[in-house]
Amino acid sequence: MPLELHETSATLAGVVNVDDVEQLTAWLRVTPKARISLRRCHHLHTGAFQAMLLFRPRITAAPTDAFLAAQVMPLLDGSGGAPGRQGS
Numbered sequence: 353m354p355l356e357l358h359e360t361s362a363t364l365a366g367v368v369n370v371d372d373v374e375q376l377t378a379w380l381r382v383t384p385k386a387r388i389s390l391r392r393c394h395h396l397h398t399g400a401f402q403a404m405l406l407f408r409p410r411i412t413a414a415p416t417d418a419f420l421a422a423q424v425m426p427l428l429d430g431s432g433g434a435p436g437r438q439g440s
Contacts, residue, residue: 354393360385361412364400365392373399380407389413396420404428 354372356363357379368376377399380386386409390396394417401424411428415421 355379359383361387361389362409363389363392364396367395368393368400369395369397370399373397373403376400377403377407380404380409383409386410387412390415390420390425393417393420396424401428 354364354366354368355375356365357375360383362376362379364376380403386407388404388409389412391413393415396415405427411425414425
């Protein structure tokens with residue numbers, strides 16, 4: 353099961369696909385101090401990623417997957433920075 357949702361914490365494991373997005377989004381909507389572990393997540397559907405960007409849950413464990421750790425995690429934890437303006 354890719355989503356393990358609890359009262360204020362969740363674990364995303366394996367492949368989080370489009371079928372999981374609605375449930376994750378609904379949980380994030382009603383969980384104001386949400387905490388999410390991505391340690392066991394190997395694939396994150398863009399819809400789930402967008403929901404996490406919108407609701408900004410606290411990430412309690414970074415993914416071990418190299419792509420998610422390098423490309424997605426910086427955007428979720430705020431260290432990715434805004435893209436620079438070209439031509440300035």
